[in-house]
Amino acid sequence: MERAQQGDEQAYRTLLEDVRPAVIAFLRRRITQPGELEDVAQDVLIALHRARHTYQPSRPFDPWLFGIARHVATDYVRRRVVRARRESAIPEGGLEQPILGDQAVGHDFERAWDQLSPIQREAVRLVHLEGLSLDEAAARAATTKGALKVRLHRALAAVRRVLLDGEPR
Secondary structure: OHHHHOOOHHHHHHHHHHHHHHHHHHHHOOOOOHHHHHHHHHHHHHHHHHHHHHOOOOOOHHHHHHHHHHHHHHHHHHHHHHHHHHOOOOOOOOOOOOEEOOEEOHHHHHHHHHHOOHHHHHHHHHHHHOOOOHHHHHHHOOOOHHHHHHHHHHHHHHHHHHHHHOOOO
């Protein structure tokens, strides 16, 4: 890692190839879905890349690496739990009408969704469907946290009006 910090690209490539199996073994105890294991392992390597400047060569490498892996895995599990709370299983064969809370909304939801602006849809998708924090969603949408909150509030108010009152924006 010290050579990688000094700009040695081959040393960095070798480091990433060497740590990947250990990272996957570490994550395997925490991530149960095999397809998601690879994604989280990739996220760990990206986090390692972003934090590489924080590594101190005088300190052991493994605790530093696995601290990063633990934080990435914890964030992944947190997002998964949040997403699971918001989602519900759809019975085989689908639903005649989508359900929002206890209220059947049928095509009204699609109508409400179609009336949202693209940036409002993006805000809802990032926060409520992907389970990102406001900071993460704002970064992904290339906007400020405040602007994202306004988009989200307006989008949800518009959807609520259509679903509950039957009136568009």
